[in-house]
Amino acid sequence: MHRPALAALPFFVAMAAPLPALADSPPDPRVIAAFAETAAECAAMGGTLELPPDPVTLVDLTGDGILDMVVSEAGAFCGPDLGYFGGSGGTRVNVVIGDHIQHLYGGAWAVQDVAFEVEGETMPPLRYLLMARHGSACESFGAAPCLEAFAWDGTQMISVLSARE
Numbered sequence: 001m002h003r004p005a006l007a008a009l010p011f012f013v014a015m016a017a018p019l020p021a022l023a024d025s026p027p028d029p030r031v032i033a034a035f036a037e038t039a040a041e042c043a044a045m046g047g048t049l050e051l052p053p054d055p056v057t058l059v060d061l062t063g064d065g066i067l068d069m070v071v072s073e074a075g076a077f078c079g080p081d082l083g084y085f086g087g088s089g090g091t092r093v094n095v096v097i098g099d100h101i102q103h104l105y106g107g108a109w110a111v112q113d114v115a116f117e118v119e120g121e122t123m124p125p126l127r128y129l130l131m132a133r134h135g136s137a138c139e140s141f142g143a144a145p146c147l148e149a150f151a152w153d154g155t156q157m158i159s160v161l162s163a164r165e
Contacts, residue, residue: 005055031056032100034071034094038085042078050077061097062152063127069096070109070129088142089134095150095157102157104150105133126151128160 039049052075061068071094076085085091090107109132113125128149134146151159 019026028069030069030096030099030101031071034069034096035073035076037103038073038076038092041085042082044081045078047078047080047082048078052076055164061095061127061129061157063113063125068098069135070094071096074107089145090134092133095129097152097157100156104129104131104157106133110124 010052035049035051035055040070052073055071055072055075057070058067059070060066061070073092074090075086075092076091077083078085090105091102093109095102095104099130110130111127113127115125116123123156128151131148131150133146133148135141137148138144138146140146149160151160152158
């Protein structure tokens, strides 16, 4: 099976189903930048990064009504024969909000608005990026359920893990 190499990113991103608006324009340079660290790691091992299919998902991560990007590296392959990036704990998930690119690590993810009730009053909902993590991130074993929530603080995505006693 042939996977597109990083050099083919402009064509690949333009053809990705989640980004039909890019078909007649150059790729967003933030997508290329999101893969830069992984491409450099692969090159340092003597390989060429081959991109996963459909790595970009457009979603409002901050609740401001503007679509942001989640660029998943799940399925990224360091070719021709060095292997896939990631493992049982997931892989790098790049969050792109405006010009900010942040690397997070995990597996499956979802965005959820949560409204808390305080003293009988429902507060405005807050938007969270929920990321499945390796069980060890929750002080358990690999296959144990583990979820980390991230919220935008105006500058970066911050973990909202509760403090342990």
